[in-house]
Amino acid sequence: MTIMFLAAAAALAACGTDAGGSPDGKLLVTATTGMIADAAKEIGGDDVEVTALMGAGTDPHLYKASQGDIEKLDRADLVLYNGLHLEGKMAELFEKMEKTKPTVAVAAGIPESELLTAPGAAGEISHDPHIWFDVKLWSIAAGTIRDALIEKDPQNKEKYEERAEAYLNKLVELDAYAKEQIAAIPEQSRVLVTAHDAFGYFGKAYGIEVRGLQGMNTMAEYGSKDVSDLRDFLIENNIKAVFIESSVxxxxxxxxxxxxxxxxxxxxxxxxxxxDAMGEEGTEEGSYIGMVKHNVDTIVRALK
Structure with a gap:
């Protein structure tokens, strides 16, 4: 982390929460990823104003907060981030912010037994941060967002609970849709190959083998052996399709x-x-539900 960024983080930590507050009385929420922002909008409705730091095509693993981001975080009444080191370059900033305003990792409520792990740098074990690809796990994250909104704005508790229930019902339908569609792919063809290992939760939840060239963090290096190993796997298993990613x-x-x-x-x-990012705002893929459906439908068309 640079000296300038550390200075900005220290300045933000020194600020109180008085800087927040919308002129029209709405709760100001700043979220890191589009997936988190989308859930906050669904649950918060007209009672919140949500800003996402990372737009379409953005890789959160590599993302560095700008001065404009620091200002958005400073103004917020509530900050929501994924956690599990997804926003690796911003971790120290969030630690400082927790001392001055509600700063919530939406993955915090997921039982550790449900988290996937993989070797990280220096041999330590890291948790896979891509929790949104198991819709049931994302439902837990949505519950954490609901609770964070209620804790900050208890007078609108009933409205947050009602919207959260409606959103969670949509996620139940989405989970069933994904299971049904992936099950239609012949079993021997259920192999998903992508640029980096972001779809582990998806594979576990919906019964499809997942292979990625890079590890679960795009900061990980890959070499000629990784390329040749994956190439040989594709040939040996007669796999005819691989997938690109919008943010890689x-x-x-x-x-x-x-x-x-x-x-x-x-x-x-x-x-x-x-x-790691949704589609452009205003498109079907610019919402969490639309993004998941797009991915499912794309995979099924190619592998079925």
């Missing part, structure tokens, strides 16, 4: 495709998936 450069997965082609095995790009 395509060159890594294209290297795998070219490697397989050089050995006489043609692989197509099955479509673009949304992994």
């Amino acid at each position: 450069p395509h060159k890594s997965i294209e290297a795998v495709i070219e490697g397989a082609k050089s050995l006489g095995h043609d692989i197509k790009i099955g479509g673009e998936l949304f992994s």
Whole structure:
């Protein structure tokens, strides 16, 4: 973390919560990712004003807060972030903010037994932060968002609870849709290959094998052996489609495709998936439910 960023974080930590508050009385919420912001809007409704720091195509693993972000966080009455080191470069900032205003990791309520793990740097074990790809786990995160809104704004408790219940019912339907659609893919074809290992929870929840060239963090390095190993896996298992991601450069997965082609095995790009960021605001994929449906439908079309 740079000296300038540390100074900005210290300045933010020194601020109180008096800077927040919307002129029209709405609760000001700043969220890191689009998925969190979308859930906060669904549950908060007209009683909140939600700002997302990270837009379409943004990789949260690599994201660095700008001075404008610092100002948005400073103005907020409530800050919501994913946690589990998804926003790795902002972790120290959130630790400082927790001392002055409600700063909530939406993954905090998920039992550790439900979290996937993988080796991290220096051999330590890290939890997979991509919890939104298991809709049931995202329902738990939505409950944490609801509770955070109620704690900050108890006078609107009943409205938050009503909207949360409606949203959670939509998530039950979404979970059932994903299970039904993925089950329609022939079992031997249920292999999802992407640029980085963001879909572990999705694979576990919906019964599909997942392979990624990079680890679950896009900061992880990959080399020629990783490319050749994945290429060989595709050839040996006669896999015909791999997927690109909206927030990850395509060159890594294209290297795998070219490697397989050089050995006489043609692989197509099955479509673009949304992994660490949703689609553009105003589009179907610009909502959490629409994003998940898009991913499911894209995977099914390519593998079925």
